Every structure is written in structure tokens, then in C-alpha cells.
Amino acid sequence: MAFTKVCSLDDLWEGDMEMRPVGKVPVLLVYPEGGEIHAFQGICPHQQVPLWDGKFEGTTLTCKAHEWTFDGNTGEGINPGGCTLAEYKVKIEGEDVYVDVEGVTPTFAAATGEAITTDK
Template identity: 50%
Template sequence: MFTRVCKAETVPEGGMRLVIVDARLIILACPEGGDDLRAFQGVCPHSNSPLSEADFDGRVLTCPVHGWTWDLTSGAPIEPQESALAEYPVKVEDGSVYIDVEGVVPLFAAP
């Protein structure tokens, strides 16, 4: 079930914002060079820390706790190659962004 989270214009190309859907923290990003919004888990797979203070350079997300990085065009890990970020389905209708969290669980690195 898709839930409305914000207006699409609030996430410019190269930008990101955090939203909450069904008590899940989610990163909503529009990577540079891409034309689609992407939604990923908003907690680090390493430390389960919120990524609310993460750095985003338009493509790479960097965790503020230990410096882990991910490519937000895909959610794939860059350094270390430990764990991807879970991705949620996103759709934009009439200028509003909707995210579906059903059946998607955050990914975590092996202990």
C-alpha cells in the first residue's frame, strides 16, 4: 500500500530528505544524473543508527557514525562492500511522492 510522504518538488536533483512511513525511517533521494526518486532504509546496516545526519553528495551517501558509503542510484555498498540498503517502491502522482513499505525489511550487515 503506497503512502503519500511529500511533494516531489521538495527533493531536487542531487538532494535527499528523510521521511517516516509506518514508523520506518526512509531516505528519499533524487541522485544527480537520474530522473527518478529512490527510497532506501534510513538506518545504517552496520550500526542501526539513523542516517538523518548522513552526508549526501548527490550520488554517494556517507554514514556519519563510521563512514560507510552507498551509491544511491542503486543502494549498493561502496565502502566497505558489506551490506546494501533495502529499497522501497516509489511512485510520483500529481506532484506527490508515495512510498510502499509493505514486504520490505531493512538489511543489516553480518555481526
């Protein structure tokens, strides 16, 4: 698959997040304050809850289910650590935002077998 247009820059303001499907893949677009637009897997790696139902504040994404938090600039787990959101390629052309999901597999905690610890 190639890059697919998912929205225009007017649809995603700095500090916001939006879910935009690419085919059957739910893609979470985030625009961290002071950063650039990123596209991450739309489903939480913990227990597969939609991340777009959570909160995005500043640069931090919080899942609504058990409040795992992720860095919106990198996708890295803040709490717990050791769990990073899969990231898709983003391309901006003019006012349009494109995402390429090819070759990227979402991360799921149960599938990785990694030891994930939480401060909670």
C-alpha cells in the same frame, strides 16, 4: 500497506536527501544527480545510526558514524561492498511522491552474518 504519500516533488531537489517516516518506518528519500528518486531504509546497516544525519553528495550517501558509503542509485555498498540498503517502491503521481514499505525488511550487517570488508 499501500503506497503512502511522503512529500511532493518540490520538497526533494535533485542532489538532496530527506527522511520521511511511513508509519514507524524511517524512509530515506534520495534524489541522485542525473538519476531518479529512490527510497531506502533510513537506518545504517552497520550499527543502526540514522542515515539522514550523514551526507549525500552527487550520487553517494555517506553515513556520519563510520563513513560507510552507498550508491544512491542502487543502494549498493561502495565501501564496504557486500552490504546493500533495502529499497522501497516509489511511485510519482503528478507532483506527489509515494512510497510502499510493505514486505521489505531493512538490512543489518549483524543480522545477515555476511562477511563485510572495508578498505579502511
